[in-house]
Amino acid sequence: METLANKTLSLWQAEGRQLIPQNFATFRSLISQAKDLAQQGNYEAAAVYGQIAANYAQLNHCGFFVSSELEQLLLTIGRKAIPIAFAPQKETALPKTVKHVLHVSTHLSDIGGIPRLLRRWIQQDTERSHSVALTRQALNEIPQTLKDAVANSQGRIYVLNDRNGGIISRAKRLRECAATADIVVLHTWEYDVVPTIAFANKAQSPAIVYTNHGDHWFWVGAAVSDAIANLRESGMHLSQQRRGIEAKRNLLLATILEPACRKLSRSQAKQQLGIDENSIMLLSIARAVKYKTVDGVSFADAHVELLKRYDRAILVAIGPGHSDEDWSAAIQQTQGRIQVLGETKDTAVFYQAADIYVDSFPFVSITSILEAGSYGVPSVSRYPYSSDLCGVLGSDMPGLTGNLIRVRDLEEYTAVLSRLVEDEEFRLSLGEATRNKIAATHWGSHWQNALNELYSYVVALPKKTATLDLVDEMSLGEPDIFLPSVNQTDIKTVMHWHMPLMPFKQRLQLWLNLVKKYGFRNNHLNFLLPEKLRSRYYLLRRNYSHWHFLRRR
Structure with a gap:
C-alpha cells in the first residue's frame, strides 16, 4: 500500500483535528463581533466583519462548508440597511423565457478559471443579452476579451466599486443593476457577501443561480440562491450533504470548454519538441505548488520504476520547474528521461505530443486533465x-466520468501506466472515448442545450425561502480533517485584505489592535487608506517600480 495512505494521511488527520477547533473558535469570535456591530446599527462595519469571517473560513477550514449563522446575519443586514426604494417597486414575477442575464463576480483579470468560464459562457449563449457586475474590481484589469463579449451581446459592465462607499453601497447598486435581469448568475469569490446582502429580500429579486466554482471550500450565498450550478458530481454531492441544498435546487452544469483542434499528429508534435517520435510520452501540467514530496517520495520518484521498465517511456512535467522540489535523483536514475519545465501558457504542442496524461500529486489539476482529454489523451489520477467522502479532493468532471482512471496507491498506479504503455490499442481507444465524452458534455451546442434546460428549470422553481435559524456545528470527519493541510492563512493577512472596506473609525481601531499585537512593521500606515486610495497607491508603486527597472536597464 502507498506510504501516503498510511503515514501522511494520518499526519494530515492529526493536524486537521488540532487546527479545525482553533479555526472554528476564531470564526466564532468574528461572527460575534459582526453581530454586535449589527445590533448597534453599524451595518457597514458588520458587513465587513461578516466578509472577514467568510474569507477566514474559506482559507482556514472550520469544520463546515456553509454557516447558517453568517447567512442569516447577512440577510438581516440586507433587509435593514437597504431601503425599499432601492428595490423594484413590485415583486418580481417569474419570466417565461430568459433574455437578460446578469453575471456577478468579485474581480476579473486575464488569469484564472472564472474569467475564462464567464467569457466562454457569454460567447456561447448568443441568443441572450449578458451584463456583468463586479463587486471589487481592481483598476484597469478587466480582460478586453470579456469586454468585447459583453458588448457583442448588447450588455453592460458595472464596476460597483468605482464610487465611494463600502459593501452596503455596492449591494444597493447590485440590486438596482438586477432590476431588469431575468436571471442572476453568481460567479463571486467564495467570501463575497455583497450578493447575499443585495438579494436579502427574495420576493423582489430575480431568480439566482450560484455557480459552484470552489466546491471544496466554504462559501456564502446559499441563503439567496434559488439553485446551485455545480460543475462536477463530487461538488454536487457535497452541496447536498454538507451545505443542506435541497435536491431539486442542486443541479449539475459542466464547465464550458473551447473545442480543441489538433493541428499536429503526435509524431509531428514530438519532433517539434525534439522528442523521439517512437517514445511514449507521459505528460503532467500544473502549478508548482501542486507537486509535493510526500514521505520522501517525489512526483518524479513515483515514475522511476515505470521508466526503468520501459526504455521508450519519458515523463515531461510542466510547472514544477521553479519549485524547491529536488527531482535530480529520479532524473539521474532514468538517464534524463524526466524533463522538468517551468510554468508556461504555450502548452498546446505538449498536449498534442502526449500519449498518456498523469495528474499532479498530491493536489489535482482538473483543468489540465480536461485539456489533455480534449486532444484524445487518456488520463490517470491518484486518489x-x-x-x-473526500471526492472533492480528487479529480472528476462530467466529461471524464467513465474514462478517467483513478488509482488508490503507487502499485496500482504503476500497473495501470504499464498497461497503457504496452497496449497501444487500449491507449488510443481510451483517449478517443475521453475526447468524445468531453465534446458531448463541455463543448458548443451540447453545453448550450444543458444551459437552456438549466435556465428554464430555475425560473420555474418557486423562489427559495431562507430557513437558516441554526447554530453552526463543527465536523472533524472527512473531508474536513484533510482540508487544513491544503491551506492555512493567518487572520492578520485576512484582516489586512478587507480593512480598506471598513468605516474609518473601525478601520483605525482594528489597525491599532493589530499594531499592538503584531508590531508596526507588519501593519504599515497604507493599511489605513480606504480601498480606492489604497488601490491607486499600489498601482502607482507598481508603475514606479516598472519605470525604475526600465531606467536601470
Whole structure:
C-alpha cells in the first residue's frame, strides 16, 4: 500500500483535528463581533466583519462548508440597511423565457478559471443579452476579451466599486443593476457577501443561480440562491450533504470548454519538441505548488520504476520547474528521461505530443486533465483517500466520468501506466472515448442545450425561502480533517485584505489592535487608506517600480 495512505494521511488527520477547533473558535469570535456591530446599527462595519469571517473560513477550514449563522446575519443586514426604494417597486414575477442575464463576480483579470468560464459562457449563449457586475474590481484589469463579449451581446459592465462607499453601497447598486435581469448568475469569490446582502429580500429579486466554482471550500450565498450550478458530481454531492441544498435546487452544469483542434499528429508534435517520435510520452501540467514530496517520495520518484521498465517511456512535467522540489535523483536514475519545465501558457504542442496524461500529486489539476482529454489523451489520477467522502479532493468532471482512471496507491498506479504503455490499442481507444465524452458534455451546442434546460428549470422553481435559524456545528470527519493541510492563512493577512472596506473609525481601531499585537512593521500606515486610495497607491508603486527597472536597464 502507498506510504501516503498510511503515514501522511494520518499526519494530515492529526493536524486537521488540532487546527479545525482553533479555526472554528476564531470564526466564532468574528461572527460575534459582526453581530454586535449589527445590533448597534453599524451595518457597514458588520458587513465587513461578516466578509472577514467568510474569507477566514474559506482559507482556514472550520469544520463546515456553509454557516447558517453568517447567512442569516447577512440577510438581516440586507433587509435593514437597504431601503425599499432601492428595490423594484413590485415583486418580481417569474419570466417565461430568459433574455437578460446578469453575471456577478468579485474581480476579473486575464488569469484564472472564472474569467475564462464567464467569457466562454457569454460567447456561447448568443441568443441572450449578458451584463456583468463586479463587486471589487481592481483598476484597469478587466480582460478586453470579456469586454468585447459583453458588448457583442448588447450588455453592460458595472464596476460597483468605482464610487465611494463600502459593501452596503455596492449591494444597493447590485440590486438596482438586477432590476431588469431575468436571471442572476453568481460567479463571486467564495467570501463575497455583497450578493447575499443585495438579494436579502427574495420576493423582489430575480431568480439566482450560484455557480459552484470552489466546491471544496466554504462559501456564502446559499441563503439567496434559488439553485446551485455545480460543475462536477463530487461538488454536487457535497452541496447536498454538507451545505443542506435541497435536491431539486442542486443541479449539475459542466464547465464550458473551447473545442480543441489538433493541428499536429503526435509524431509531428514530438519532433517539434525534439522528442523521439517512437517514445511514449507521459505528460503532467500544473502549478508548482501542486507537486509535493510526500514521505520522501517525489512526483518524479513515483515514475522511476515505470521508466526503468520501459526504455521508450519519458515523463515531461510542466510547472514544477521553479519549485524547491529536488527531482535530480529520479532524473539521474532514468538517464534524463524526466524533463522538468517551468510554468508556461504555450502548452498546446505538449498536449498534442502526449500519449498518456498523469495528474499532479498530491493536489489535482482538473483543468489540465480536461485539456489533455480534449486532444484524445487518456488520463490517470491518484486518489489515496479511503472513502468517497473526500471526492472533492480528487479529480472528476462530467466529461471524464467513465474514462478517467483513478488509482488508490503507487502499485496500482504503476500497473495501470504499464498497461497503457504496452497496449497501444487500449491507449488510443481510451483517449478517443475521453475526447468524445468531453465534446458531448463541455463543448458548443451540447453545453448550450444543458444551459437552456438549466435556465428554464430555475425560473420555474418557486423562489427559495431562507430557513437558516441554526447554530453552526463543527465536523472533524472527512473531508474536513484533510482540508487544513491544503491551506492555512493567518487572520492578520485576512484582516489586512478587507480593512480598506471598513468605516474609518473601525478601520483605525482594528489597525491599532493589530499594531499592538503584531508590531508596526507588519501593519504599515497604507493599511489605513480606504480601498480606492489604497488601490491607486499600489498601482502607482507598481508603475514606479516598472519605470525604475526600465531606467536601470
